[in-house]
Amino acid sequence: MNLSERQKQIYSFMTRFQNDKGRPPTIREIGAAVNISSTSVVNYNLNILEKAGMIAREKQVSRGLRLTGNGNGRGMSDGKMVQIPLLGRIVAGKPVPIPDAGTSAFESDHESVTLTRDLLPDADAEKLYALHVKGDSMIDASIHDGDIVVMKHQATAQNGDLVAAWLKKEQETTLKRYYREPSGKVRLQPANPNFKPRIERPENVEIHGKVVLVIRQLSRAA
């Protein structure tokens, strides 16, 4: 699956163009960038890139090119993104906000975070929502104030999942790892092994979602 110098140039240009302009280039734009005078030659090389699995083409569609990222380890960069609504904050004293039914990215005043799909466990990017972590109280050292957590909305969890759990009696939200003990009780294990786990009766624990991604921006905060 060796690619010629030109094909590498084309692929590289496509990547830059897409990242830069937010749309794929046309055949002629590619030609101009890599000094190919004829559109048919560009077309020819694009077909090769397609056979190599590096790109996908859509016929009869202007700019119908997509980077598939096959040649590229993990870096997808094909312009496919997921916009995840930032529903609010997760705080100790309040229940976790839950996504509305018809939450288009436009509706209401939601902020949102846009992520590339390669960061997420593939499949349905629906049902995902993001929360700002506010206050250190409920969380241990592995997640901090100001972090953004991307959650998948679900009411059950598997052993080891990091979940947002609502403790009914205490009226409290907490982010912990979930374990179902042989005894039937639920063990909520802080990510920091130095902290002691919390054993709860299953009836007192309501799972609101599972954490799939944690993002910490270190630029603004100290």
Place this chain on the structure above:
Amino acid sequence: MNLSERQKQIYSFMTRFQNDKGRPPTIREIGAAVNISSTSVVNYNLNILEKAGMIAREKQVSRGLRLTGNGNGRGMSDGKMVQIPLLGRIVAGKPVPIPDAGTSAFESDHESVTLTRDLLPDADAEKLYALHVKGDSMIDASIHDGDIVVMKHQATAQNGDLVAAWLKKEQETTLKRYYREPSGKVRLQPANPNFKPRIERPENVEIHGKVVLVIRQLSRAA
């Protein structure tokens, strides 16, 4: 700056289309999606959206639309992304890999991570590179094995920055917060306050970069 129902629909569709297909829609595609029979009406509404600062248009360019995200809090989603080379692993025993000069995303066998710009401290997305964190030894509880850290390559740091430092004598890499003490010494402070800081002579500390983003994927790992 009130937008009509139709304009909201158009904007919403543009967002979905862009995220979905990786390219902006054409005027006719928009028309079909929002039940507008005439291209001129779509054009008309697009001009309004442009004046409202929600989108940008490029004349005489097919799919020459871009979401500017002005109407949208933080969620940029305009298809502009940054591809960051994943240079390798950061391990205790080895120096931090440093980006080559001519690192196009294509060259060599680099993997890469693609991020949307809204996650990064704006400005030059150049000079950024990503590393896999490997092994718990050098890091304290705030960063884990398997995390991805996005670094900015720089040899100096400000107080409080989370840096990758190379300790010459110990031949060891470590991720810690950097503080210049009044005494002139350098204090390397673990993110976990339970751990003791490490005081070093400045000559022994070589800063290789500053951490700007930490990403933890919780899907695969246990």
Place this chain on the structure above:
DNA sequence: CTTGACAACGAACAATTGTTCAGCTATAAT
């Protein structure tokens, strides 16, 4: 030498797509 592949050129064609314009309707202001 001939054959066949690969890589490229140029040109023409067809489809897609952005642009423009005359006109229609309803509603609110003059």
Place this chain on the structure above:
DNA sequence: ATTATAGCTGAACAATTGTTCGTTGTCAAG
């Protein structure tokens, strides 16, 4: 009643863009 404006229609036009085809040159295998 008249005017103005927002929102729309339909159609034609021009520009952009994808597709196809005939041709050329190179180079290695037969």
